[in-house]
Amino acid sequence: MEEFKLFNAEYKFLDIIWGLEPINSTELTKVCMKELGWKKPTTYTMIRKLTQRGVLKNENATVTTLIRRDQVQKYESEALLEKAFDGSLPAFLTTFLQDKKLSKQESEEIRKMIEEATK
Incomplete structure (x- = not known):
């Protein structure tokens, strides 16, 4: 990379x-x-x-x-994920979403991103 x-x-x-x-x-x-x-x-x-x-x-x-x-943001986010969460996206999301409330729209957007990423 x-x-x-x-x-x-x-x-x-x-x-x-x-x-x-x-x-x-x-x-x-x-x-x-x-x-x-x-x-x-x-x-x-x-x-x-x-x-x-x-x-x-x-x-x-x-x-x-x-x-x-977007190239810089992608690199920085991947580096953070690797450094702080051993590359674990679920661990990152768990920490990031702790004590946060998502709107229905935000939740739906994230759901769609996950579906697209798993195709």
């Missing part, structure tokens, strides 16, 4: 880009200052780091992502 392990700050940064891409790097520094409190050098350092890792593309001062949000 391809690795998309991101630190929290990297994920927040990518979240901004996913919502605005393609985005001019100068505009991105302004958004990061407002949203994350980052100074311009911090944003440019993050662009450089993530470009070197193959996560971003920065061409002609236009920044775009090379990975999708």
Whole structure:
């Protein structure tokens, strides 16, 4: 499996880009200052780091992502499942749903997902 392990700050940064891409790097520094409190050098350092890792593309001062949000979410959720629950989805769901009440709609959506996954 391809690795998309991101630190929290990297994920927040990518979240901004996913919502605005393609985005001019100068505009991105302004958004990061407002949203994350980052100074311009911090944003440019993050662009450089993530470009070197193959996560971003920065061409002609236009920044775009090379990975999708759902790819990162899939990797992160699988890593959590493996690390904290020895890969056991039932153990994860038991812990996650403890003390929670699902709506009828949520319950039905989960039921449909399980049925699709078992086909």
